[in-house]
Amino acid sequence: MRLWSHEIWRLGLLAGAGGLIGWFFSAFGLGLAAGMGVYLYRHLRRLRALHRWLTRNPQAEPPAANGLWGELFDRLYRYQKGQRHTQERLRTTLKRIQESSEAMRDSVVMLDQHGDLEWWNGAADRMLGLRTHQDRGQHITNLVRDPRFVAYFNARDYRDPLTLPSPIDERMVLQIQITLYGDDERLLMARDITRLHRLEQMRRDFVANVSHELRTPLTVLAGYLETYADNADQLPPRLARSLAQMQGQTTRMQSLVNDLLLLSRLELEQSGDDHAPLDMSELLESVRHDAAALANGQQQISVEIDEQRPLLGSEQEIRSAVSNLAYNAVRYTPAGSQIVLRWKACGPGACIEVEDDGDGIDPEHVPRLTERFYRVDKGRSTATGGTGLGLAIVKHVLLRHDANLEIDTRPGQGALFRCVFPEGRLVSPRLNHDA
Missing domain, CATH: 1.10.287.130 (Signal transduction histidine kinase, dimerisation/phosphotransfer (DHp) domain)
Incomplete structure (x- = not known):
């Protein structure tokens, strides 16, 4: 405020002096304009000095000035100096990040919000065949054209990695993971898992x-x-x-x-060759009959059908998955338990549920239930004749049908195994009838 007050006083003095001289010569207006012109000329000189300093050599010392202009020059100089230090730190940090990325064995590729290449490390050259000068700005799907990668990239569901051969060497197997960050930008990482x-x-x-x-x-x-x-x-x-x-x-x-x-x-085998619309009522009733024979009257087994749309899949594989769930329910529930096989709508898709009111399972075991040979109670599993592979088979069958397994169980509250299928796996009754 003090500097502004000085400038106002300076303007007043110059204007007053010019006006007084002009009044003495009977030209008050001309004198006032002359005083204002002198004040404007002084500021134009300072503005010219500022322009020359910023355009020619902004890193040099600022021009000598006093008052408001001197304060402005000093502040600009300190701001530029701080910005240079910040930029230098950023350059150093970026250089270290690039050097550490270059030292990585895994490929790192930065993509903008459109999927165009911005930057990548040397490993990406060796694994994905990216060329430093020619490919910058290209869309990633123009260079990695495998249909599975294109579908994975466009789906925007990057929770699970994708495994596919390298686009430049089919003997090299890559595991690709994409992460969203920033303003809808993507970070692609590829790892060579050929040996694994x-x-x-x-x-x-x-x-x-x-x-x-x-x-x-x-x-x-x-x-x-x-x-x-x-x-x-x-x-x-x-x-x-x-x-x-x-x-x-x-x-x-x-x-x-x-x-x-x-x-x-x-x-090992590719899925899809034997997929056809399945009558789930008939399939679940068949599994119920077999499970009832295994139960030998010890448990009550029923079927509930709340969804009329058939499931598109392999009858042999789906039957195997449901049978494993039903047989497990029979083996691991006490006499008098109720077991329900259910086909129902689940959101836009549908699901097969196998529910019992038995002893239930401690939640700490749930994440490992689909591992091969994992047993909650080894002695009991052996006594019942289980192989320890039933839920592993269920998991692989569901993966081949774009589905997933959900397990809801608590000790003493029974267990619910839910096989959730997407809407794309359901067949419209009309289309099925036409077929």
Whole structure:
């Protein structure tokens, strides 16, 4: 405020002096204008100095001035100096980020809100074939053209990573994860998982081959045991008891081998060839009949149909998934329990539910229930004849049908297993009738 007061006084003095001189020569207006012109000329000189300083060498010392202009020059100089320090820190930080990104083995690609390439590290050159000068500004789907990647990119659902071959080397397997940030921009990261993929493939092949090789000797063993069992009355009692145990364990091994072979097939084969509209009422009633035979009157099993639209899928795989859920309910609920198989609408889609009012499961076990051979109670699972692969099979069947498994259970409050299918897996009754 003090500087502004000085400027106002200076303007008043110059205008007054000019007016007084003009009045002395009988030209008051001309003198007043002359005084104002002198004041304006002084400011124009300062403005010219400011312009020359900012356009020619803003990092140099500001022009010498006093009063309001001197204060303005000093403030601009301090502001520019602070900005230079901030920019230098940002440059240093950005350089370190770029250097650390270049040192990463994983690809890092920055995309703008349109999906165009902004920046990427050296690993992206090796994995995705991006070229530093030619590809900048290109849309990512113009360079990574795999239909699965295009669908993944456009879906904007990046909760799960995508696995696909490198666009420049089909022998290289990449795991791609996209993250949204900033103003709808995207950060794409790609990791070379070729070695892990090969190890997983070796594991699958090993399990499939061993399971297949075990099938024949188990069949032979089961055949001989059945023959001996038919003549059990001719055997000593002690040997007869051992024969029954061998039969039980052989049957259990056959079930385990069959489940392992089914899992291997679900993992290795492409899905979709045998998909057709399924009458869920008929399918659930068939599973209920089989589960009732397993329950032998110990549990009450019912079917509820609240959704009329058929499900598009593989009858063999869906039946296997529902059967595993129903058989688990029979095995792990006490006598007198109620088990319900249900087909109902779930939001825009639909779901299969298997619900029981048994003992329930502690929530701490729920995240691991679909792991292979994971058992909540190992002794009880073995006694009931379970293989520990049932929920793993359910999980893989649902993945092949674009569905997911939800588990709602509490100790003492029963368990609810829900298979949620998207709307795209449902068939309109009219279309199904026309077909």
